[in-house]
Amino acid sequence: MAKKQAAAKAAPKVEVEQPETNATNEMVEVVLEKPQPKKQEPKKLDWEVKDRLYFIKGKEKPISYLMKSANIYWFDSEKKVQRELKYCKNQQTVFVDEMKGDQRLSHIIFRDGSLFVPKQEVVLQKLLSLYHPHKDKLFYEHKPQAIAATELDWLEFEVEALILAKSMDIDLAEAIMRVEVGSEVSKMSSKELKRDLLLFAKGNPQLFIELASDDNVQLRNFGIKAVEAGVLKLSSDQRNFLWASNDRKVMVVPFDEHPYTALAHWFKTDEGMEIYSNIEKRLNA
Numbered sequence: 001m002a003k004k005q006a007a008a009k010a011a012p013k014v015e016v017e018q019p020e021t022n023a024t025n026e027m028v029e030v031v032l033e034k035p036q037p038k039k040q041e042p043k044k045l046d047w048e049v050k051d052r053l054y055f056i057k058g059k060e061k062p063i064s065y066l067m068k069s070a071n072i073y074w075f076d077s078e079k080k081v082q083r084e085l086k087y088c089k090n091q092q093t094v095f096v097d098e099m100k101g102d103q104r105l106s107h108i109i110f111r112d113g114s115l116f117v118p119k120q121e122v123v124l125q126k127l128l129s130l131y132h133p134h135k136d137k138l139f140y141e142h143k144p145q146a147i148a149a150t151e152l153d154w155l156e157f158e159v160e161a162l163i164l165a166k167s168m169d170i171d172l173a174e175a176i177m178r179v180e181v182g183s184e185v186s187k188m189s190s191k192e193l194k195r196d197l198l199l200f201a202k203g204n205p206q207l208f209i210e211l212a213s214d215d216n217v218q219l220r221n222f223g224i225k226a227v228e229a230g231v232l233k234l235s236s237d238q239r240n241f242l243w244a245s246n247d248r249k250v251m252v253v254p255f256d257e258h259p260y261t262a263l264a265h266w267f268k269t270d271e272g273m274e275i276y277s278n279i280e281k282r283l284n285a
Helices: 002-010 122-131 144-166 170-187 190-203 205-212 215-228 259-266 270-284
Strands: 052-056 064-067 072-076 081-085 108-111 114-117 139-141 232-234 240-243 249-252
Touching (some): 052 122, 108 122, 114 122, 122 139, 144 205, 170 205, 170 215, 190 205, 215 259, 215 270, 249 259, 249 270
Antiparallel strands (some): 064 108, 072 081, 108 114, 232 240
């Protein structure tokens, strides 16, 4: 035990050097590099590789028609310049400023009013479908998918209108048909009214649906019925609606408004709603 204590006393003291610390309160400014916006590449037109068919517009279908293939121009909205166009079979572009070498002009000939361009002739297709100044003026590209989409929209309108017409109550049916045939609707039987309503829905489905959802149509019809029944009357200058029984003024028609349209709008006001209820009682009496 004594030997251990002596060894401990004899052991040299080891000092560990501590790293110096600089106790300062200096602010360190961190500079973050601002990210640069990525350059947006101009959007390229999607081009579908397929055969294309073009037709001359109008009823006339000439045996042979030569469409211009030179001295024509297209405005480039990106470059903001008019660019000259030319159709040359030995070139890979229709833009004259991009052509290289000889420019052998080629003809564009429609026969019997049409021109079929196979998918391999992309240059001619792009000239006719995208750039030619007479596109959709003298000729057009036949697009069966677009035609089908338009016809489908119309058929869906037609079906919707017919379903709406079939389940429509007689008052709304009368209101809509009054827009179409005027005062003749008052002379129609219910069968005639329903038949003509369905024919109207089939022939002009978009207008029919718009009228069916317009509450002013029913209010206009209500006003016309009130005049026809002798409850109201419209002054000869069509500027005032009056009570037919005593010529007292009901409402003044605003300038440049159709009398019955103005009356329909007025029926929605507080005063108009009271008069509407009064008229309704008289019509149902």
